[in-house]
Amino acid sequence: MSSIDVTALREALQTVKYPGFSRDIVSFGLVKDIQTDGRDVQVQMTLTTADQKIARTIHDEAEAALKRLPGVRAVEVRIDVQAPAQAAGVPGPARIPGxxxxxxxxxxxxxxxxxxxxxxxxxxxxxxxxxxxxxxxxxxxxxxxxxxxxxxxxxxxxxxxxxxxxxxxxxxxxxxxxxxxxxxxxxxxxxxxxxxxxxxxxxxxxxxxxxxxxxxxxxxxxxxxxxxxxxxxxxxxxxxxxxxxxxxxxxxxxxxxxxxxxxxxxxxxxxxxxxxxxxxxxxxxxxxxxxxxxxxxxxxxxxxxxxxxxxxxxxxxxxxxxxxxxxxxxxxxxxxxxxxxxxxxxxxxxx
Missing domain, CATH: 3.40.50.300 (P-loop containing nucleotide triphosphate hydrolases)
Structure with a gap:
């Protein structure tokens, strides 16, 4: 069975769009690290959002894109979800003062x-x-x-x-x-x-x-x-x-x-x-x-x-x-x- 390299993995992730946007998750800078031993793959992402559904969509689509590559045996996608900057006591995106x-x-x-x-x-x-x-x-x-x-x-x-x-x-x-x-x-x-x-x-x-x-x-x-x-x-x-x-x-x-x-x-x-x-x-x-x-x-x-x-x-x-x-x-x-x-x-x- 052929092995897979990081370049191919990154190219696969470039097919995954940020939900609702035309840009992919790689060009948006969400992908922080890709590790592989040639068959098993681990991907680390950081995402700023208040909507957990966005994180789930990105996770599932990234996992599916990587699994479609020949030679991939197992895929682990980890997403560190961070809350957007916000005003004190106000959930989600912040208002502009005044x-x-x-x-x-x-x-x-x-x-x-x-x-x-x-x-x-x-x-x-x-x-x-x-x-x-x-x-x-x-x-x-x-x-x-x-x-x-x-x-x-x-x-x-x-x-x-x-x-x-x-x-x-x-x-x-x-x-x-x-x-x-x-x-x-x-x-x-x-x-x-x-x-x-x-x-x-x-x-x-x-x-x-x-x-x-x-x-x-x-x-x-x-x-x-x-x-x-x-x-x-x-x-x-x-x-x-x-x-x-x-x-x-x-x-x-x-x-x-x-x-x-x-x-x-x-x-x-x-x-x-x-x-x-x-x-x-x-x-x-x-x-x-x-x-x-x-x-x-x-x-x-x-x-x-x-x-x-x-x-x-x-x-x-x-x-x-x-x-x-x-x-x-x-x-x-x-x-x-x-x-x-x-x-x-x-x-x-x-x-």
Whole structure:
């Protein structure tokens, strides 16, 4: 019988995804040690989660992946489960001091207008009288600084906490404020995790009613760091009507469901184009996809954002559409979305 080596064992473990995420347990750094005598295998992992079902799923799938390898006789998978960082007396992920609600805006894929939705949702929440912050969590492709027309550098207070930039009544933080124009952010996983924690914990957000998180597309390191360590009031999923976007939206919904974060609803962006010359509606990316997906997932369709040249122009000049044209069709749709998000977030607290 042939023997097995550590390289083959590691490759087998790379086929095991973290539940709800597209990344595997090896790239997430969960696997700490692999031992084998050529036939018997012992694997040691460390996992930070408050959900024992996640640990059981990873254990069973890792064990099955290793047992499928020719030459493996016995497999022992040990997982050291550690509780996430938490505030005193509060089980699970911790709240950010002085922040009442944290709302994640997410998508399964790029190019659906998630940052546009996050920026305008934050402004619409602010228009209801709430104190609102907006954190750009996309460290590789930050866009919030440009969308609000600012290249201001954040400063620090006497305790070395970051003071966020303020624009349009919002507190803002983005890697875009720290980079020179067109400079790429070349960051590896552990550094990205560190920046994520710093922007969440070492920025003077308080007092806020809402902190809106503009997440990067997909389901990777940043999302995992956030759902494991921050108490989220809920998530808003952004999609466009066509099936290729809806497939990825389902992955984002699945990620939040597996990590016990309530999905507040779906926003269908680029829903339709209303021709200004003749008033004819064109469903460029299909029709009704967001509504059907919301029904399938049993979550609300929070709103349908039409394609408008003004939306693109306002983002390019640093004044998002809710601020640039508050009485317009798109701004009013965002106000409607914000009202629903606020109602659902408050209901989650039993108010």
């Amino acid at each position: 922040v009442k609600h944290v709302i994640a805006v997410a998508s399964g894929k790029g190019g659906v207008g998630k940052s546009t939705v996050a920026a305008n949702l934050a402004l619409a929440l602010s228009a209801t009288g709430a104190k609102v912050g907006l954190l750009d969590c996309d460290f590789y492709g930050p866009s919030i600084a440009m969308m609000f027309g600012s290249n201001e550098r954040p400063t620090a207070d006497d305790e070395n906490n970051i003071i966020p930039v303020e624009r349009e009544g919002l507190k803002l933080m983005s890697m875009g404020f720290l980079l020179e124009d067109d400079s790429p952010a070349v960051l590896r996983g552990p550094i990205v995790t560190r920046y994520t924690q710093q922007f969440l914990r070492q920025v003077t957000w308080a007092p806020l009613d809402y902190l809106v998180l503009d997440l990067p597309p997909g389901t990777g390191d940043i999302q995992l760091t956030i759902v494991q360590t921050i108490a989220l009031s809920g998530a808003v999923i952004v999609t466009t009507p066509q099936e290729v976007a809806l497939i990825d939206a389902r992955k984002a919904v699945g990620m939040f469901e597996r990590t016990n974060v309530p999905v507040l609803g779906i926003v269908e962006n680029m829903s339709y184009f209303l021709c200004p010359s003749d008033g004819v509606r064109y469903n460029i990316f299909g029709e009704g996809g967001g509504q059907r997906e919301a029904a399938r997932l049993k979550v609300p369709l929070l709103g349908e954002i039409p394609i408008q040249i003004a939306v693109r122009e306002s983002g390019d000049i640093g004044k998002p559409i809710v601020s640039a044209d508050p009485e317009g069709v798109v701004a009013q749709e965002f106000i409607k979305i914000a009202s629903q998000v606020r109602q659902k977030a408050e209901s989650a607290l039993g108010r």
